[in-house]
Amino acid sequence: MGAEKTLISLKNISFTYNKGLPTECAALFNVDIDINSGEIISIIGHTGSGKSTLVQLLNSQLTPCSGEITWFIDGIYDQRGAAVRRRVCASVGIVFQYPEDQIFEETVYDDIAFGPRQLGKTPEETEKLVFKISELMGLDKEILYKPPFELSGGTLRKVAIAGVLAMEPCVLVLDEPMAGLDPESCDSFARLLQGLRSSLDLSIVMVSHNLEYAAALSDKIYCMASGRIVLSGTPKEVFGDIKKLDEYQIGALPSAIIAAELSAAGLKFAQTPLTAEELAAEILKNYGK
Amino acid sequence: MPLIGLMKVMIDFKKVYFRYSNDEGSPYALCDIDLSVGRGELAVVVGANGSGKSTMARLLNCLLIPSAGKVFIDGLDTSDEANLWSIRKKVGFVFQNPENQIVGTIVENDAAFAPENLGLPEDEIERRVSYALEAVGLLGRREFMTAHLSGGQKQRLAIAGVLAMKPDILVLDEPTAMLDARGRESIIKLILKIKNELKITVVLITHFMENALVGDKLICLEKGSVRFAGPAHVFFMKGREYISKFNLKQPFGYELINRLNESGFSFCESDYMQAADPEILSDIIFRAVKNGR
Secondary structure (H helix, E strand, O other), X not given: OOOOOEEEEEEEEXXXXXOOOOOOEXXXXXXXXXXXXXXXXXXXXXXOOXXXXXXXXXXXXXXXXXXXXXXXXXXXXXXXXXXXXXXXXXXXXXXXXXXXXXXXXXXXXXXXXXXXXXXXXXXXXXXXXXXXXXXXXXXOHHHHXXXXXXXXXXXXXXXXXXXXXXXXXXXXXXXXXXXXXXXXXXXXXXXXXXXXXXXXXXXXXXEOOOHHHHHHHOOEEEEEEOOEEEEEEOHHHHHHOHHHHXXXXXXXXXXXXXXXXXXXXXXXXXXXXXXXHHHHHHHHHHOOO | OOEEOOEEEEEEEEEEEEOOOOOXXXXXXXXXXXXXXXXXXEEEEEEXXXXXXXXXXXXXXXXXXXXXXXXXXXXXXXXXXXXXHHHHHHEEEEOOOHHHOXXXXXXXXXXXXXXXXXXXXXXXXXXHHHHHHHHHOOHHHOOOEHHHOOHHHHHHHHHHHHHOOOOOEEEEEOOOOOOOHHHHHHHHHHHHHHHHHHOOEEEEEOXXXXXXXXXXXXXXXXXXXXXXXXXHHHHHOOOHHHHHOOOOOOOHHHHHHHXXXXXXXXXXXXXXXXXXXXXXXXXXXXXXXXXXX
């Protein structure tokens, strides 16, 4: 972990919508986050806690009202040292909720190729990229020439994400990527994200209401409430703090709740279990054989 | 009128087949569906993406008509065009994303949309709006702008808009997919209240296995066929491997008990049935461990 390099650093960021107008609305207060290369980060917190505002700052769709955001990515700054928004947008790819709604081209191929073409890639470069990304995403070559509307929901989502990956971002931001997928598709999607991280050396930032996947996938979790980061750490650190999670109405993992109840009753737990499997193993260890 | 036990049948599928294209050889989205839901029952439908859940829901209010077989809503045949409007008044729909369903800028105007379009007199519209907003707990926010509601509140407003039509059947297609844990819980509580207090028949489609436990009946679809219809605990007790065949998972408590049983514990059916509540489950496990399993 020592070799990891910071890609985006947010220092003391505050953001207010419609600042100075009667409708002004403060959304973020003093947020500090570092996004390192190859990391999977989850941002959790209930609706309205500032997650989406934060995500839009990452690729400069919004500019902070105070504080500093720095991108350590080649070619993002011009000669005067100002961040070039176009380059930020290409380097930090955002996949919104229900990305399949953003598909508009006539074939899957054209949809994936849209981004690279806009970035001025040659047809040969574009084709190479489209093939590489669709293979990574597990999309069959034959579906590339089909109209997107013939595909199932899960496959469409992969196509939409392939379209963002084709811009070769170094940070991929996903807003609720699992919403509407069945449990098995969620699992395979989680495996896919882990695969992308290692094969593309991609950093992934995930905004999610699904605590189980946040726990299973993330290196680090940030919990937000009322525009502030109220808790952060590894999944085990965060989900071990049931009191705080409850205080900020973020919700706890059932495995952690049961482990806490059982340890209050006298059982010993070496660590906070994140899944039913881990919890069962801990219970057996206590009273083993 | 057919009965299930002493309950009146509200939804009745008789050998239903459906396919989106009538071309020879095109696949069936639904295949030989036979099932019924009684008045006041809460039926939960689960299954993989593309297993036919939403197709089945769309057959309930004549958005789709069976290719073969019949669907009866409160005894009315959905394939008879003369029944179309009475069926649509009986069956209310709530979809995944409330944003697509909210038309008003002010909460009470949105809830009034359906009764206004039913051409009801003004005092009846007012009664229904109050009734619906009260039911979903938004009466105190009736003059709020809909854009200022949270995701959970928007979903509750979408449900209120449907309740204002006084439907006999409420169909919810993944109503909690976009919500946080707190919003999910509030919608599930509301659904139970609608069933228990308003005596409305509810069909709930969901990917959240924890939510599937609240129903009177669970229906599992796979590739357009019903693979299981019965009590949810019976379904989930069948074990991890069986459940995963349908691209589904056991709810947390079931998986935990299942794993402990595989390692020598002997939890029984009544333990499974209480497994949804972490506190009760902790108790059960603690006692089992203390008494040497």
